[in-house]
Amino acid sequence: MKISLTINNRKKTLDVPANQTLMDLLRAQGLWSVKHGCETGDCGNCTVIAGGLAVNSCIMLAVQANGKAITTFEGVREKSGFSPVKETLMDFGDSDCGFCIPGMLMSMKALLDKISDPTEEELVDALAGNLCRCTQSVKPVQAILEAIKKIQGKW
Ligand code: FES
Ligand code: FES
Known part of the structure; x- marks a missing residue:
């Protein structure tokens, strides 16, 4: 399925499998700060911001990120603050x-x-x-x- 989203302020259009998690999509983009922990939404190690909310990206499908702005730790670590x-x-x-x-x-x-x-x-x-x-x-x-x-x- 084709989705359009913004990842760390960069617009992307990607083809994703219907069952791919947002965590796997982000790690496939080289965003290794998104940690692969429990995969069940229990540990929070895969937390990213999606549409302004902190979410466990292991239990969110990549297709659910369509149209959303996603921020990972890579998107904020270089900021002066x-x-x-x-x-x-x-x-x-x-x-x-x-x-x-x-x-x-x-x-x-x-x-x-x-x-x-x-x-x-x-x-x-x-x-x-x-x-x-x-x-x-x-x-x-x-x-x-x-x-x-x-x-x-x-x-
Ligand atoms: S990997 Fe543990 S909550 Fe996502
Ligand atoms: S899990 Fe090792 S420092 Fe938190």
Whole structure:
């Protein structure tokens, strides 16, 4: 099936199998930040922003992305506001393997796009679907809470 969508601000028209997931489509485009985790919508490691919402791309069909704007971590990591996020994550020594981080940051971005100054509760809610198998999510969530204070409106 032919679909037209925008991926990281680039318009694309692609032929996709009817049963292809958005996760597989994005990884086939070389967007390796979209992690292949559980494939059942439980871990959040495949999180991208689709039509303004954080979604688990492993349980969304590529054809459902027709007409939508998709953003992956590759689409935001070069933005100027990302450096404080990266530095804060490193300061907290937040991650062991880092597998969960792109998905967490995309959930955070989807929240910040709607609420520039979220409460801790709103952030924890937004990250509830992103699991970190190394640290039980404690350190990444702490680091992201700290990073948000530094990047208000820049990312
Ligand atoms: S790989 Fe998509 S939620 Fe786990
Ligand atoms: S740091 Fe390894 S899964 Fe989060």
